[in-house]
Amino acid sequence: MKTLDALDYIGKLARKPDAHKGNTGKALLIGGAPTMAGALILAGKSALHSGAGLTLLMMLDPRSLGVVTNQPELMMHDANQQQPDEALSIIKPTIIAIGPGIGISELARAWLHAALNRLGPLIIDADALNLVATHPDLLELLRQRTSPTTLTPHPGEAARLLSCHTDQVQEDREGAIHALVRLTHAVVVLKGHHTLIAGPGYETVICMQGNPGMAVGGMGDTLTGCIAGIAAQGLTREMNLFDATCLAVQLHAMGGDQLVKKQSGPIGLTPSELSLEIRSLINHWLSQHI
Numbered sequence: 001m002k003t004l005d006a007l008d009y010i011g012k013l014a015r016k017p018d019a020h021k022g023n024t025g026k027a028l029l030i031g032g033a034p035t036m037a038g039a040l041i042l043a044g045k046s047a048l049h050s051g052a053g054l055t056l057l058m059m060l061d062p063r064s065l066g067v068v069t070n071q072p073e074l075m076m077h078d079a080n081q082q083q084p085d086e087a088l089s090i091i092k093p094t095i096i097a098i099g100p101g102i103g104i105s106e107l108a109r110a111w112l113h114a115a116l117n118r119l120g121p122l123i124i125d126a127d128a129l130n131l132v133a134t135h136p137d138l139l140e141l142l143r144q145r146t147s148p149t150t151l152t153p154h155p156g157e158a159a160r161l162l163s164c165h166t167d168q169v170q171e172d173r174e175g176a177i178h179a180l181v182r183l184t185h186a187v188v189v190l191k192g193h194h195t196l197i198a199g200p201g202y203e204t205v206i207c208m209q210g211n212p213g214m215a216v217g218g219m220g221d222t223l224t225g226c227i228a229g230i231a232a233q234g235l236t237r238e239m240n241l242f243d244a245t246c247l248a249v250q251l252h253a254m255g256g257d258q259l260v261k262k263q264s265g266p267i268g269l270t271p272s273e274l275s276l277e278i279r280s281l282i283n284h285w286l287s288q289h290i
């Protein structure tokens with residue numbers, strides 16, 4: 001197992017003078033069921049601040065479509081008003097992330113089915129992972145995918161996928177992540193203290209950064225948005241989804257550590273602040289190296 005060291009990939013995010021929003025990546029994030037719109041909005045803000053050219057939110061709760069007035073850059077879509085397969089083929093996202101606050105309704109299942117069926121890179125998080133754990137047809141679709149896929153389970157979600165107890169995952173995190181890769185054929189991020197990343201054909205890496213100030217609701221949504229934002233830009237610039245995933249995990253953990261250094265944590269550290277810190281880290285690195 002090697003230590004995560006992915007910062008050099010930031011170089012691939014450098015903008016050419018003639019860059020435009022059509023070639024800086026389109027991230028589509030799907031989730032935000034009633035009571036959990038915040039999860040999708042946090043993921044959206046994170047994708048935006050990580051540099052995605054366009055960030056679209058496909059929101060399952062129609063009443064929450066108007067709640068992001070403080071971030072009008074996010075493009076809001078009502079998941080109830082569209083046929084999932086048709087909408088995905090019209091939007092043509094560079095990357096889809098599905099799960100933050102999505103819940104386990106029939107509507108959530110329909111969007112996940114469409115996302116799994118579509119050719120193109122995909123990130124699966126939160127309740128979308130729980131749906132995979134409880135629907136063998138969705139697991140089979142995931143296993144058969146030919147496009148790059150990243151799963152971001154916390155230990156509780158990992159345990160549901162592996163039909164075991166969370167304690168068993170935590171007792172042998174390396175064994176658990178390998179079992180998840182074998183089960184799903186995807187890149188897997190096993191979150192928590194010392195996050196692990198593994199995937200078919202890749203050496204497992206361990207993130208030695210991050211801190212307990214990040215133990216607050218919405219931190220995982222922020223990671224999912226960050227992977228989406230980095231991948232949206234990087235996938236068209238010789239960065240694959242595994243590399244984008246590694247870079248986002250490291251930026252997310254380093255951002256948390258920076259905020260603690262600035263005494264914005266560990267107590268009271270928020271996912272919204274972390275998105276802005278990740279933006280600073282990316283731009284600082286670019287200003288030093290490019």
Ligand SMILES: NC(=O)C1=CN([C@@H]2O[C@H](COP(=O)(O)OP(=O)(O)OC[C@H]3O[C@@H](n4cnc5c(N)ncnc54)[C@H](O)[C@@H]3O)[C@@H](O)[C@H]2O)[C@@H](O)CC1
Nearest residue numbers: 036037038039100101102103126127154155156192217218
């Ligand atoms: N602002 C919002 O609207 C938020 C909505 N959220 C959504 O809420 C839904 C439910 O997600 P939850 O993750 O809260 O609930 P879950 O029941 O899936 O997982 C929580 C449990 O998993 C275990 N667990 C998680 N991380 C662990 C770790 N590092 N070590 C050991 N055990 C660990 C613990 O037993 C914990 O109680 C998701 O759809 C999620 O996106 C959350 O993301 C929080 C913020």
Ligand SMILES: Nc1ncnc2c1ncn2[C@@H]1O[C@H](COP(=O)(O)OP(=O)(O)O)[C@@H](O)[C@H]1O
Nearest residue numbers: 191192193210211212214215217218219220221
């Ligand atoms: N003690 C910790 N040390 C390092 N990272 C942590 C710690 N606690 C939480 N994190 C990170 O914060 C994020 C929490 O994700 P998750 O549990 O999915 O949150 P949520 O579902 O509330 O958005 C993960 O990236 C995890 O690695």
